[in-house]
Amino acid sequence: MGAAGSKLEKALGDHFPEGERYFGFENFGNTCYCNSVLQVLYFCVPFREKLLEYYEKNKNHTNPEESxxxxLADLFAQISMHKKKTGVIAPRRFVQKVRKENELFRAMPPTSILNFMGIYNHRSSVFVQDAHEFLNFLxxxxxxxxxxxxxxxxxxxENLPKDGTENLPRDGTENGSTNGQANGVHKEPLATWVHENFQGILTNETKCLRCETVTARxxxxxxxxxxxxQNSSITSCLKNFSSTETLNAxxxxxxxxCCSLQEAQKRMKIKKPPHILVIHLKRFKYIENxxxxxxxxxxVVFPLELKLTNTVEDADSEYCLFAVVVHVGSGPNHGHYVSLVKSHNHWLFFDDENxxxxxxxxVQxxxxxxxxxxxNTEHGYILFYEKITSNANYQIGDL
Structure with missing residues (x-):
């Protein structure tokens, strides 16, 4: 990408963001699904920063177990610390690890998997996996x-004393414990930095139409x-997602x-919106006939700014679009993935090496x-929105 990289640097000129890197990814025959998602995650700044912190913390460990x-941390570090501003990087180690961990993402999965989620690369007519499946897996x-x-x-x-001495039994009890709990402390589920960025909470409400009791899960x-x-918007899709359904017959x-079967009304609402809202448009549908x-x-119109109105909490949650994974192709039997990313107030188009x-x-x-x-066969498939907060130190795309 020497010429293309120079062209990008020339186009940005003095506006090239200080310390930023724009690298394409080599395609190993059918890895556009992976490349498109990796580009989006790299430009999800809070996620990138946490991953680079993890890299710095663990880079000096002797013989660390590869995972x-x-x-992924090594790949992001390789990009962020590269001497050049633009170029092409081969994420070979990462792709090899993905294929080793999950047969869905190997070069040619079993026929049953092909039938379930098959999409073929429009360039080489070989199987290419689904970007949404890959994002969820990752x-x-x-x-x-x-x-x-x-x-x-x-x-x-947890069993070491604060002074660093050996943990000796106390009061005649093994390991100094007097009950079956860990020091009597209730352990809460761990919230990782992946949760902090991407996790939201839905609440499923069911209202009995006889006693009007509401059950929430x-x-x-x-x-x-x-x-x-057809001819809809993300706002209308979200309204349909949260629409009320009547349970009868x-x-x-x-x-x-009531201790019996009753007619009821059911609806799904967003209880806690995530910091990074990922919306997957269900563009692949099984047609029975x-x-x-x-x-x-x-x-399906997806706005640059999105307001979530039908939520239990934070009714005024506002989001800004910063990335789109695009599926290219007229049908589910062939296709390709590219991504659009907003970085430092500029929109960039990533197509493997380019x-x-x-x-x-x-974007529209x-x-x-x-x-x-x-x-036109290029359609938005996975949308990435960042929550706009008044006290945020930075916003994705504005750095």
């Missing part, structure tokens, strides 16, 4: 690793998967207070197609 987390794997490391660290230190999420309709709700998946090229600066107005060309049949 997806260490591979975030959950990072959480598992961080939790295990935290648990191991606590197990190694909370669940956490890293992203919201939204059904889409065979779907009646068992009310604990066709017996296969079809890509929905519907036009990086270009684009105008903000170009990825809303989708207003007609069923269109030559």
């Amino acid at each position: 997806l987390l260490t591979c 975030l959950n794997e990072l959480v598992d690793i961080l939790e295990k490391e935290s648990s191991a660290a606590k197990d190694g230190t 909370d669940e956490t999420f890293f992203d919201l998967s939204l059904d889409i309709e 065979e779907d009646k709700f068992f009310c604990d207070k 066709l017996g296969r998946y079809k890509k929905l090229s519907y036009r 990086v270009e600066i684009i105008d903000e107005s170009a 060309t990825y809303f989708g197609s207003a007609q069923e049949y269109s030559s």
Whole structure:
């Protein structure tokens, strides 16, 4: 990307952000799904900073166990500390680790997996995995690793006295403990920096129409998967997501207070919005009468600024769009992934090795197609919004 890199540097000129790096990623035949998501995560500044902190903390450990987390931290450090401002980096170690950890992301998964989530690379006609599946896998794997490391660290230190001496039994009890709990302290679930950035809470409310008792059940999420309709918007999709559903006939709700099946109303609301709101548009739908998946090229407007109104708390939560993973292709049998990223008030287009600066107005060309049949095959697939807070030290895209 020598010429392309020089072109990007020339286009930004004196406005090239100090200390920032814009690198494309080499494609190993069918890894655009991975490259597009990695670019977005790198320019998710709070996530990047935590990952680089992790790298600095662990880089001097002798013979550290290699994991997806260490591979990702090494990759981000390689970019951020590169002497050049632009270029191409091969995330080979990271991709190899991904393929080793999960067969879904190997070069050619089993036929059953192909049938379930198959998308083929429009350039080389080989299988390319789903970017949303990869994002979910990666975030959950990072959480598992961080939790295990935290648990191991606590197990190694929680029984040591503060003065660093050996832990000797006290009062005739083993390890100085007098009960079955860990020092009598209730252990709360660990909230990692992945949770702090991406996790939100949904509440599922069910109201019995006989006694009007409301039953609420909370669940956490890293992203919201939204059904889409033609010529709609993210706001309308979110309203449909939280719309009230009536449970009757065979779907009646068992009310604990009434001790019987009753008609009820059910709705899902956002109880706690996340700092980084990830919205997945369900563009691949299984059509029963066709017996296969079809890509929905519907036009879905996603604004640069989004307000969440139908929430339990923080009703005025406002978000700013900073990245989009785009699926390129007319159907689920072939495709490619690219990403759009806002960095330092500039929008950039990442297509594997290639990086270009684009105008903000170009983002709307990825809303989708207003007609069923269109030559436009580039559609927004995963949207990334950052919560705007008045006391934030920085905002993604504004650095």
